[in-house]
Amino acid sequence: MEYPYISLEESRKFGVFELFGLAFNIFKENLSLSLPSLISSGTQVLQSLIVVFALLYIVETYPDLTAFEDILTGDITSSLLIPEALRLLAVIIKFFFIGVFITTVLRNLFYSAFLYPYAYRLLKGEKISFFKCWNESMIFIRKLVPAVLVVEGISTGIPIIVASLIIDKFLELARIGLISNFEAGLKNEEVLILITAILALLIVVAIFTVVAHFIFIFVYQIIIVEKLDLLSALAKSLILALKNFVNLIIYGFLEITLLIIILLVSSIFQLLHMEISEILQFVLLTILSPIFSVVLLGIYLQATGIPIRYEPRREYSLTEVFLKKLNQGLSYLKNYLRFPNLKFIISTIAVYFLGFFLGLEYSKGPLGELLSILLRPREAGFNIQNFPYFYAFSGIFAHNWLVSFLTAFSGILYFPLPLANCLFNGVLVGTVFGLVSPFEFAVAVLPHGFIEIPSFIIATSLGVKLGVYILLDKEKAGVVSREVIYVLIGLAPFFLISALIEALLTPLLLKFMGIM
Structure with missing residues (x-):
């Protein structure tokens, strides 16, 4: 779809669907x-660290992990009878x-x-x-x-x-009922009333969330474009949202429809034992999110x-762009x-191996038991006979x-974060090494790990470098961020080769050696 240059005198308003076409062209x-x-997703490293703290808390607080295993395997019939x-x-x-909140x-x-x-x-027509x-x-x-x-x-x-308090109260009531040794915890009518009340409250919470997002939908754009203070931005966002109610309803409907389609496609493939959620997440992050955000910004600018003022450039094919960037x-x-970069790489290697040896030690304790539960094959899990190699790869x-x-750009928060994630990955690999025989580890991990681990270490060292420059030399951080992006693009073929080995060669080796 081609769009002519729109000057100030002849500017016109685009409809929502036209804005999507415009946004797609701009994205191309x-x-x-x-x-x-991708940069903002680096914050997910914090969520991973919170998960690590959760696992450590579970290990320290609940020495008997039977209930945890039952929850993971989905066998909650018996676990629900255990207050623990x-x-x-x-x-x-x-x-x-x-x-979720911090991230x-x-x-x-x-x-x-x-x-x-x-x-x-x-959108102003600048080439930048x-x-x-x-x-x-x-x-x-x-x-911001x-x-x-x-x-x-x-x-x-x-x-x-509110949702946390509701769920916590429900679990507490269930636990009290079980500890009190009631035959069914509560009577059927009381259970029905309780569940209905909880669902009603959760629906109210969901409606509140939607309304709040609607009211605040333009706040960030207003602060960035018009440089207004927070209170003025909040008030103006509400006014603009009400004035553009129809456009925002169409926008929201398209966004929700797309998310539902993605969830349905992911669920269908999971039923067929084809795991594509990572692919869909990557597409959502790198293509759909920016396009929808450009459309939203376009709605705000027109309002x-x-x-x-968009002036199309000479079109390049995706193949040309891909080969050039690669x-x-x-x-x-x-x-x-x-x-000059060896200090970042060597420090990352040191942290990774520190994590590996810590994991080796932890594998002998409760953490090893917990990880063995997490890694235990599930009945509906990986099956070499019916798992399509393309989707695995x-x-x-x-x-x-x-x-x-994520690891590289977690450095934008603070440079120890990539190192913390690297340490955790080292602990994970070290714990696995301690749980299986050296032969099993060599067959299952080393073929792809020989390429994947060095690539991950380089990516982590990039995050450390970015974090150090943001802390000590903000003026050069933009140049370093450019280096981070292009080095990560350069690492793509190595992750590709590693994935091919892990998806195609490793399962065959495991089967041939009688390990799987």
């Missing part, structure tokens, strides 16, 4: 619009909600600060590189902190707290009378593996490459 010409999604299982479930839910706040902060200034310049906006985005991070805390605190924090990535990777590749992005 500026693939770097996907970078804010309900107590454990409440702990897991609390850690989950904490992780949501940080992700929206970085995503908005990096995407909207860049997208706004593109994403990395030219880096320093401007870093300034907006500080300016109060807004994100207020907006996400109300639209996400309050619903999470405030700011003209959209070639640049390999060149950046080669340059990165030189003396593509899912593994998408997962590993995405994790490398």
Whole structure:
């Protein structure tokens, strides 16, 4: 779809569907619009660390992990008769909600600060590189902190707290009923009333969340484009949301429909033992999220009378762009593996092996028992006879490459975060090594690990370097971020080869050796 240049005098309003066409064209010409999604996703490393703390808490607090195993395997019939299982479930839910809230706040902060200034310049017709906006985005991070805390605190924090209290109260009532030795805990009528009340409250929470997101939908764009204070931005967002009610309903309907389709496709493939959730997550992050955000920004700009001036450039095929970026990535990777960066790489290797030896030691204790439960094959899990190799390979590749992005860009928060994630990965591999025989480890892990682990270490060292520069030399952080992106692109072929080995060769080796 082609769009002519729209000057100030002849500017016109685009409909929502036209904006989607426009956003798609802009995305095709500026693939770097996907970078804010990848950068902001680095905050998920914090969620992973919260999961680690949750596991350590479980190990220390619940020496008998039978209930935990029953919950994981889905055999909750017997576990629900054990009050310990309900107590454990409440702990897991609390850690989950904490992780979701922290990650949501940080992700929206970085995503908005990096995407909207860049997208706004593109919609104004400027020809600008994403990395030219880096320093401007870093300034907006500080300016958006109060807004994100207020907006996400109300639209996400309050619903999470209420939902957590409701679920916690329900589990407490169930536990009291079981401890009191009632035959069925509560009478059938009372159970029905209780469940109905809980569902009604959760529906109210869901409605509150939708309304809050609707009211605050333009706050970040207003602060970035018009540079208004928080209270003015909140008031203007409400007014603009009401004035553009129909457009936002169409936008929300399309967004929800797309998410439902993605969930349905993922569920269908899971029923067929084809795991593609990582692929869908990657597509959602890198393509769909930026396109929807550009559309939302377009709705806001038109609502405030700011003209959209988009001038199409010469079109490149995706193959041309891919080959060009890959070639640049390999060149950046080669340059990165030189003396000035050795300090980052060596420190990362040291942390990884520290984690490995810690994991080896932990494998002899409760953590080893917990991990053996987590790694135990499930009945509906991997089956070499019916698992399509393409989906295994593509899912593994998408997962590993995405994790490398998350780890590298977690350095934007603080440089120890990539190292903490690296330490955890080392602990995981070390614990697995302690749980299985050296022969099993060599067959199952080393063939792909020989490529995957060094690639992950390089990605982590990039995060450390980015974090150090953000802390000590913010002016050069934009240049380093460009290096991080291109080195990660250069690592893609290595993660690809590793995924091919893990999906195609490793299962055959395990079967041939009689291990699986």
